[in-house]
Amino acid sequence: MSIAVVVAPEVIVAGAVRIDADLLQFPAVPPPTGRSAVDVLGTFVRDTYGDFRLVLSADIVVQSIQAVATIYDFDFEHREQLLGELSRLVHLRGGVFVRPESGIQFPSTMDAGARATLECAAAQALGHPRTVIVVTENEKSLRGGNWRPAGIAWHRESHVQILSPHEFNAFVEEVRRRRRP
């Protein structure tokens, strides 16, 4: 069984940009680029052993699309394409779009992107016990490390581990080394 990975909007937005991306030619799959957010998305294309599946919510995707419009001025067609590519990455590895958990109590300082990300990680549809990795560059979330939601029932064996993109990529490589025949 693979581990669910929830990717935060700021990582998706940063991963939507890649130098020399158009040099990628058939039959290549994206090699590690050294840009951590890009490599996070690349994991769901490369992942040879199927250890990780991408889990997103509509809220995360809406926030990501809203942000690429505001920050990069993506036109409508490319915003639609971003949805298409995220859907492809989700379904390529047996991931899923889940309805976020709505009853979690957050500190008032928690911003919208972090809330959407953690609500997705706590979604009922992921079952219990669960192991979920949250990949985020949000410093407020990163302080959590090993996060447990407040205000909802939560299985004691369920785990949500918050990693930066760099930490996640290092972990993926570690898993790959362990799994290599």
Add this chain to the structure above:
Amino acid sequence: MATPLHTVSNTNSMGNVRTAATVGFSIEAGDRERLQHLADVFGGGNRSEFLRKAMSLMERVEAAEQLGKLQAYGQSQADRRGLSPQDIPRLVEEALANPNPRAVAEAKLICAALRAEEAHAEPPMATTRELSDAEVWLREAVTTRPR
């Protein structure tokens, strides 16, 4: 275009119904040996198994190509605006804290179908279940990582 010839249904040991469709396609006579070689190497001699693996690989190639095209567009947009990767987390936080109503409305429009998909998402695993060996190992590895 391949034409389905017939469909076979049976039940596996888990009680799940499997449906396999037989499709016909042609290859050059000289390619038969190549096909069988690849089926031997990648499909344990089973051409259907080889085809499943080949399709999975080609789906990854397609995903890589399409994602690459989108990222190339993204890079051109970022260059036009003089943005660097280090700027992005702060800009995203600002964009979500002070949302542009039109950008929000259009994003919701683009994602309208996702609400239905997430509402009907089947749990990818039983609500109560045993962790697989691999998942236990992965969980221990990730939770004991030095930060």
